Amino acid sequence: xxKQNKIPVVSKxxxxxxxxxxxxxxxxxxxxxxxxxxxxAFKKILELNNTQASWVxxxxxxxxxxxxxxxxxxxxxxxxxxxxxxxxxxxxVGALLFYPAAAYEEFGFFLAALYILTFGLAFLExxxxxFVLSMGHEKTATRRLNLAQAFNPIxxxxxxxxxxxxxxxxxxxxxxxxQGNAIYDTLSETAKTAVRTSDxxxxxxxxxxxxxxxxxxxxxxxxxxxxEKKEEGGGSVASAIKRLFKRKKFVEGVFAQMFYVGAQIMCxxxxxQYAETLGIDNQSAVTYAYWALGIFLVGRWIGTYLLKFxxxxxxxMYFAIGAMAFTLGTIFIEGxxxxxxxxxxxxxxxxxxxxxxxxxxEGVGEDAKFGAAFLVMAIVGGAVMPWAQGAILxxxxxxxxxxxxxxxxxxxxxxALPFVCxxxxxxxxxxxxxxxxx
Numbered sequence: 001x002x003k004q005n006k007i008p009v010v011s012k013x014x015x016x017x018x019x020x021x022x023x024x025x026x027x028x029x030x031x032x033x034x035x036x037x038x039x040x041a042f043k044k045i046l047e048l049n050n051t052q053a054s055w056v057x058x059x060x061x062x063x064x065x066x067x068x069x070x071x072x073x074x075x076x077x078x079x080x081x082x083x084x085x086x087x088x089x090x091x092x093v094g095a096l097l098f099y100p101a102a103a104y105e106e107f108g109f110f111l112a113a114l115y116i117l118t119f120g121l122a123f124l125e126x127x128x129x130x131f132v133l134s135m136g137h138e139k140t141a142t143r144r145l146n147l148a149q150a151f152n153p154i155x156x157x158x159x160x161x162x163x164x165x166x167x168x169x170x171x172x173x174x175x176x177x178x179q180g181n182a183i184y185d186t187l188s189e190t191a192k193t194a195v196r197t198s199d200x201x202x203x204x205x206x207x208x209x210x211x212x213x214x215x216x217x218x219x220x221x222x223x224x225x226x227x228e229k230k231e232e233g234g235g236s237v238a239s240a241i242k243r244l245f246k247r248k249k250f251v252e253g254v255f256a257q258m259f260y261v262g263a264q265i266m267c268x269x270x271x272x273q274y275a276e277t278l279g280i281d282n283q284s285a286v287t288y289a290y291w292a293l294g295i296f297l298v299g300r301w302i303g304t305y306l307l308k309f310x311x312x313x314x315x316x317m318y319f320a321i322g323a324m325a326f327t328l329g330t331i332f333i334e335g336x337x338x339x340x341x342x343x344x345x346x347x348x349x350x351x352x353x354x355x356x357x358x359x360x361x362e363g364v365g366e367d368a369k370f371g372a373a374f375l376v377m378a379i380v381g382g383a384v385m386p387w388a389q390g391a392i393l394x395x396x397x398x399x400x401x402x403x404x405x406x407x408x409x410x411x412x413x414x415x416a417l418p419f420v421c422x423x424x425x426x427x428x429x430x431x432x433x434x435x436x437x438x
Contacts, residue, residue: 014136027155253375259422262381323418342415352425
């Protein structure tokens with residue numbers, strides 16, 4: 001262990017490129033967490049049910065699944081840097097499409113814009129994660145990726161701040177009267193149309209500004225020389241995929257990542273609905289999302305440090321067991337304590353994505369580019385599982401506590417899905433240190 005501690009996580013020679021690539025982790029964190037509250041926002045503005053509103057996440061994370069493998073094929077043919085540039089272009093285009101989407105006032109147009117935006121995020125994640133892993137010695141690769149990923153929640157916190165301050169706080173469709181009833185529901189169709197137009201422009205503006213900032217980052221990264229060369233050889237795409245799927249640790253890692261991302265997005269998307277059953281409006285509920293991301297950030301730094309002393313598989317298992325315990329509190333403890341338990345899950349989630357990623361790609365060599373693609377495709381869990389949770393919420397109607405299941409409101413019971421996901425992650429961590437790394 002002392003020998004590993006002497007190996008630098010990032011050498012001074014590539015510090016600037018590492019910083020620039022690490023900034024991308026914050027950039028896609030911003031997109032993720034400005035979008036999570038939009039499930040609830042679009043539900044109210046466009047008068048959707050929970051299942052329909054969950055299509056926001058279906059479109060957002062479905063883009064990852066669609067574009068991850070093409071992104072890997074692109075960077076195999078060209079370079080990591082060109083993959084990042086193309087990713088930033090797609091990211092900017094998707095964000096800027098919010099302008100015409102708001103003009104047409106069509107939910108499908110917004111979904112298409114999010115879908116294209118995440119084409120760009122798929123390129124960025126497929127490229128940046130293995131790029132960071134390659135920026136130094138393999139013994140410090142998982143620590144290096146955890147370090148880079150630690151900046152992801154900084155971007156996420158910024159996205160939440162923008163969502164709370166410039167979107168949720170300005171939506172007229174979220175206003176309530178003195179008795180707590182939604183004023184929007186009582187308006188005439190003409191008045192509703194005016195509010196809908198105004199609110200969709202409120203949603204539009206931050207995304208358009210984000211698109212312009214992404215174009216600025218594109219120019220900056222294009223001007224900096226990156227420490228890479230075009231890949232030589234390595235065989236065909238089919239042979240690389242065949243080699244990867246012979247590795248049980250990799251295959252199990254893809255499934256573990258799919259379940260982890262599904263759990264993360266469910267916990268961060270439906271915190272607003274959980275809070276609403278306690279009489280907390282969406283704008284105020286962002287405060288609890290802040291706390292969740294804050295302890296997520298703290299947990300990632302602590303987890304990165306602990307990886308110096310505890311094997312990655314064992315630490316992953318411990319954090320997953322902790323997440324399962326907090327999830328049980330979320331399900332069965334009603335009131336504010338249940339909400340605090342939901343917030344606490346984020347500390348345990350902090351380690352999971354980069355650690356599963358690093359474990360799954362250990363020893364795959366040049367096949368890491370395609371391995372990264374499948375791990376990014378696993379983000380589709382964030383599309384499918386929130387949709388399934390939304391379907392649970394619609395069991396008794398469009399509310400969140402229409403029926404009780406196992407003695408708790410449906411919104412509480414719906415977190416049984418994240419519990420199952422964390423169980424899968426715990427099993428992967430256990431198998432990693434007991435079997436795969438023997």
